[in-house]
Amino acid sequence: MTPHMLTRSLDRGATIFLLVVAAIGVLIPLSNLLLPTGSFLHVPTYLVALWGKYVCYAILALSIDLIWGYCGILSLGHGAFFALGGYAMGMYLMRQIGTRGVYGNPILPDFMVFLNYPKLPWYWHGFDMFWFAALMVIVVPGLLAFCFGWLAFRSRVTGVYLSIITQAMTYALLLGFFRNDFGFGGNNGLTDFKDILGFNVQADGTRATLFMLSCLALIIGFLICRSIVSSKLGKVLIAIRDAESRTRFLGYRVESYKLFVFTVSACMAGVAGALYVPQVGIINPSEFAPGNSIEAVIWVAVGGRGTLVGAALGAVVVNYAKTFFTSGMLAPYWLFMLGALFILVTLLLPKGIVGTFNSWWEPWKAKKESAAEVSAAAEDGVTEPKMAE
Amino acid sequence: MNVMDTRATSAMLYLDGVHVSFDGFHAINNLSLTLAPGEMRAIIGPNGAGKTTMMDIITGKTKPDEGTVLFDGVTDLTRLDETRIAELGIGRKFQKPTVFESQTVQDNLLLALNVDHSVKGTLFWRGNKAESERIEKVLEIIRLTDARNRLAGSLSHGQKQWLEIGMLLAQDPKLLLVDEPVAGMTDVETHLTAELLKEINKTHTVMVVEHDMTFVRELGVKVTCLHEGSVLAEGTIDQVSSNDRVIEVYLGR
Ligand SMILES: Nc1ncnc2c1ncn2[C@@H]1O[C@H](COP(=O)(O)OP(=O)(O)O)[C@@H](O)[C@H]1O
Ligand SMILES: [Mg+2]
Numbered sequence: 103m104t105p106h107m108l109t110r111s112l113d114r115g116a117t118i119f120l121l122v123v124a125a126i127g128v129l130i131p132l133s134n135l136l137l138p139t140g141s142f143l144h145v146p147t148y149l150v151a152l153w154g155k156y157v158c159y160a161i162l163a164l165s166i167d168l169i170w171g172y173c174g175i176l177s178l179g180h181g182a183f184f185a186l187g188g189y190a191m192g193m194y195l196m197r198q199i200g201t202r203g204v205y206g207n208p209i210l211p212d213f214m215v216f217l218n219y220p221k222l223p224w225y226w227h228g229f230d231m232f233w234f235a236a237l238m239v240i241v242v243p244g245l246l247a248f249c250f251g252w253l254a255f256r257s258r259v260t261g262v263y264l265s266i267i268t269q270a271m272t273y274a275l276l277l278g279f280f281r282n283d284f285g286f287g288g289n290n291g292l293t294d295f296k297d298i299l300g301f302n303v304q305a306d307g308t309r310a311t312l313f314m315l316s317c318l319a320l321i322i323g324f325l326i327c328r329s330i331v332s333s334k335l336g337k338v339l340i341a342i343r344d345a346e347s348r349t350r351f352l353g354y355r356v357e358s359y360k361l362f363v364f365t366v367s368a369c370m371a372g373v374a375g376a377l378y379v380p381q382v383g384i385i386n387p388s389e390f391a392p393g394n395s396i397e398a399v400i401w402v403a404v405g406g407r408g409t410l411v412g413a414a415l416g417a418v419v420v421n422y423a424k425t426f427f428t429s430g431m432l433a434p435y436w437l438f439m440l441g442a443l444f445i446l447v448t449l450l451l452p453k454g455i456v457g458t459f460n461s462w463w464e465p466w467k468a469k470k471e472s473a474a475e476v477s478a479a480a481e482d483g484v485t486e487p488k489m490a491e
Numbered sequence: 492m493n494v495m496d497t498r499a500t501s502a503m504l505y506l507d508g509v510h511v512s513f514d515g516f517h518a519i520n521n522l523s524l525t526l527a528p529g530e531m532r533a534i535i536g537p538n539g540a541g542k543t544t545m546m547d548i549i550t551g552k553t554k555p556d557e558g559t560v561l562f563d564g565v566t567d568l569t570r571l572d573e574t575r576i577a578e579l580g581i582g583r584k585f586q587k588p589t590v591f592e593s594q595t596v597q598d599n600l601l602l603a604l605n606v607d608h609s610v611k612g613t614l615f616w617r618g619n620k621a622e623s624e625r626i627e628k629v630l631e632i633i634r635l636t637d638a639r640n641r642l643a644g645s646l647s648h649g650q651k652q653w654l655e656i657g658m659l660l661a662q663d664p665k666l667l668l669v670d671e672p673v674a675g676m677t678d679v680e681t682h683l684t685a686e687l688l689k690e691i692n693k694t695h696t697v698m699v700v701e702h703d704m705t706f707v708r709e710l711g712v713k714v715t716c717l718h719e720g721s722v723l724a725e726g727t728i729d730q731v732s733s734n735d736r737v738i739e740v741y742l743g744r
Binding site: 104106107330333334335337338340341344345347348349350351352353354355356358359362 | 572589617
């Protein structure tokens with residue numbers, strides 16, 4: 103990112119969004135750590151963890167909006183990249199347990215001892231080092247997306263066919279990770295984490311820090327997305343979204359563009375998953391469930407496709423609603439409500455919350471500006487009438 | 492290697508014995524046609540004659556079953572894809588105007604400019620004076636200077652046609668393929684379009700498909716009449732329009 107890309111990417115909406123996320127990222131941890139438990143403004147630790155989860159979902163939603171909102175690639179398998187990032191972090195956390203596990207094996211995680219693994223599988227090597235795990239959080243989802251995208255985009259798989267094969271991809275991974283001999287803890291996944299970089303994952307301070315880091319990741323992810331969509335490359339992406347074949351006839355290699363954003367997006371989803379796992383304390387194959395990926399697309403639709411801010415907002419709003427409803431007597435009906443919400447939004451608010459807000463606000467702003475211009479022109483003694491648009 | 496030595500033909504565009512069928516239907520049938528460098532050619536022919544399909548073949552959208560398609564005497568276009576062919580310098584205006592509706596007129600032209608089209612190049616792109624001047628000039632030529640910040644989707648049909656021609660100008664290809672440029676235009680607009688194409692032809696090779704006979708007459712160039720996927724007649728507009736077979740095709744059914 104070069105400085106001019108950053109300044110170009112910061113319009114008013116983006117700036118407000120960043121300030122809000124930064125404020126939340128600082129104030130919630132501070133209130134949790136510094137204010138006495140009884141205080142009205144004290145945020146309890148369970149809420150810090152809960153909101154930390156929402157922030158990770160917001161990053162996932164951003165990554166989906168980048169490809170769907172701007173390039174028209176509807177991935178219904180983005181949960182897979184999120185989960186892979188989560189597993190990479192989970193593997194690091196497992197190896198940190200060391201002899202504190204039930205079986206006290208210094209190398210093998212409990213489930214491997216239980217399943218009679220003779221030694222650590224080769225792909226678990228290196229995950230005892232944080233830097234390596236952190237690298238894999240980005241590399242593994244990115245590499246999968248690159249290979250998948252290379253095959254799919256070169257063969258010009260688009261639209262609903264692409265969506266279906268992304269579903270198939272996440273489903274295949276779901277089945278794989280369920281198997282005990284796959285080496286990732288099967289059904290139970292990875293859990294019972296003890297510490298991260300030497301800090302107890304359960305401690306208030308660690309949770310507050312993880313929350314702060316999640317907000318920071320959201321800010322960085324947002325800036326990356328904004329720089330991309332406000333560059334000329336962003337215009338090419340929109341051109342591909344609206345008229346793919348026309349874009350080819352102008353001499354753009356459409357598949358390279360798609361591959362680029364798809365890979366960037368998968369890396370972002372991986373980071374979201376990696377931040378999510380220490381905050382919820384578990385990663386298991388259900389994160390690969392096709393339904394999760396579909397839910398994430400619904401967040402983006404609700405918040406407003408192609409707005410970035412809307413995607414993040416949608417993730418928080420829908421998940422807040424989910425937490426609220428699934429903890430009450432309406433819990434069995436949550437999926438119906440989610441479905442109904444999706445249908446309602448599609449019919450009544452096709453641009454989502456932020457998109458609708460923009461389409462109200464922008465004409466109003468433009469009117470105000472042109473009125474200001476007219477009065478300025480009148481003061482200059484120019485009598486030429488302005489055409490109303 | 493000296494390119495000049497390996498040229499198979501001096502033509503800018505050379506089609507020979509081209510066949511295309513869609514599920515057994517022969518849309519292009521033994522089509523042969525050559526366009527000299529700097530030439531402007533008008534292509535006429537009834538609906539379904541294969542005019543658009545011919546452009547699809549030249550631009551790599553459709554692969555012919557048989558036949559030779561050479562660009563600039565050296566490049567076999569049947570082996571290349573749309574992107575590569577566009578990079579070589581073949582630009583196209585579509586029959587149905589296709590501009591990027593949700594982007595501004597100015598951005599449509601910016602996207603069409605023949606500058607670095609790589610992912611890296613567009614990601615780190617920063618505007619420069621030369622580029623804005625070119626866009627400015629094109630806006631003037633296509634008379635859309637005042638509409639520069641309007642969304643392309645909000646333009647009238649005729650304006651979209653012009654914007655698409657403007658995109659061709661920004662692309663600055665060696666060969667322009669223009670499919671039905673005056674459909675839906677007023678007489679005045681049609682006249683202006685003919686003037687514009689003649690101007691463009693001073694520096695580019697152009698192939699224009701059009702039904703509008705007044706327009707073709709105004710262009711005053713060699714005409715090729717296609718019918719059922721092959722050339723029916725070729726010559727001046729007067730020769731072609733007095734050709735018995737052409738009259739039969741146009742009036743006989
Ligand atoms: N992709 C396609 N699949 C099947 N038939 C096609 C296809 N493209 C064109 N055709 C058929 O080929 C014939 C020539 O079409 P076209 O080139 O569009 O004609 P023109 O532009 O001269 O009006 C038409 O009968 C059309 O229906
Ligand atoms: Mg046609």
